[in-house]
Amino acid sequence: MAHRDCTAFLQWALPQLGLRWAGYRKVQGLVCKRLAHRLRELGLADLAQYRVRVAGDALERERLAALCRIPISRFYRDRGVFDALRDAVLPALAARAAGRGERTLRAWSAGCASGEEPYSLAIAWRLAVAPRFPGTALAVLATDAEPELLARAERGCYRSSSLKDLPGEWLPLAFERAGELWCVRGGLRRGVGFARQDIRAEMPAGPFDLVLCRNLAFTYFDAPGQEETAARLAARLAPGGFLVLGCHEKLPAAIAGRFAPGPHECIHASA
Ligand SMILES: C[S@@+](CC[C@H](N)C(=O)[O-])C[C@H]1O[C@@H](n2cnc3c(N)ncnc32)[C@H](O)[C@@H]1O
Numbered sequence: 001m002a003h004r005d006c007t008a009f010l011q012w013a014l015p016q017l018g019l020r021w022a023g024y025r026k027v028q029g030l031v032c033k034r035l036a037h038r039l040r041e042l043g044l045a046d047l048a049q050y051r052v053r054v055a056g057d058a059l060e061r062e063r064l065a066a067l068c069r070i071p072i073s074r075f076y077r078d079r080g081v082f083d084a085l086r087d088a089v090l091p092a093l094a095a096r097a098a099g100r101g102e103r104t105l106r107a108w109s110a111g112c113a114s115g116e117e118p119y120s121l122a123i124a125w126r127l128a129v130a131p132r133f134p135g136t137a138l139a140v141l142a143t144d145a146e147p148e149l150l151a152r153a154e155r156g157c158y159r160s161s162s163l164k165d166l167p168g169e170w171l172p173l174a175f176e177r178a179g180e181l182w183c184v185r186g187g188l189r190r191g192v193g194f195a196r197q198d199i200r201a202e203m204p205a206g207p208f209d210l211v212l213c214r215n216l217a218f219t220y221f222d223a224p225g226q227e228e229t230a231a232r233l234a235a236r237l238a239p240g241g242f243l244v245l246g247c248h249e250k251l252p253a254a255i256a257g258r259f260a261p262g263p264h265e266c267i268h269a270s271a
Pocket residue numbers: 069070071072073074077110111112113114116117143144145146149197198199200213214215216246
């Protein structure tokens with residue numbers, strides 16, 4: 001499939017799915033590979049034929065939307081963000097909860113891929129923060145639209161390439177070796193739950209003390225989708241809670257005023 005043809009197809013298709021081309025420039029290769037595979041499955045000669053199919057078939061449009069979901073993640077992605085969560089956000093939330101006599105902090109990882117993000121949070125909490133707050137627990141809900149990714153998340157086993165950003169001393173504490181893979185230790189999985197949800201259609205009720213929505217809505221969704229998602233995320237944050245975005249992402253202007261700067265430029269404090 002020619003690069004030029006794939007670009008033209010994506011520039012036609014993405015807006016119809018509420019997605020924006022600009023978010024896909026860097027990951028176009030992955031989507032084009034998936035498209036070529038889909039064409040072979042359908043026995044279609046080229047993207048012109050696939051266009052006709054997508055235009056007339058709602059189920060194929062859903063299939064295409066799934067092909068456009070990018071699964072890339074890794075543990076402790078954007079180290080500075082996780083350092084700030086570990087050193088500032090989680091201790092502040094835990095101290096506030098303890099002061100109020102609350103026993104559970106609630107976090108939501110929206111678009112959790114294969115579990116790298118919610119497990120990173122649970123590991124940082126358990127190894128670095130929880131010992132100072134023995135009466136407090138962290139409950140992490142992790143959601144994604146892709147069942148295959150969620151199944152991998154439930155298995156909790158990863159190649160070492162997913163773990164290269166994790167603080168080295170945590171590796172043996174948080175993982176056990178299973179052949180080529182590293183599996184999250186059982187005790188660290190407790191408190192992390194997974195659910196299938198399309199963030200456009202539904203969100204957990206909340207309220208949450210901490211919401212991570214990174215490298216999803218604010219990279220790939222079009223402007224109205226970003227605004228709508230941001231407003232719905234903000235509505236699920238407890239007062240004084242924190243919203244974490246990907247480090248190349250910005251809150252839509254209409255919502256940004258509801259947040260103050262957090263302890264890292266990618267972390268926003270709800271008013
Ligand atoms: C690029 S990954 C980001 C993973 C993780 N948040 C991170 O930053 O490393 C984006 C994830 O969002 C999921 N996703 C995409 N569209 C979604 C939607 N509409 N609802 C829920 N999850 C979605 C994808 O399946 C994928 O797992």
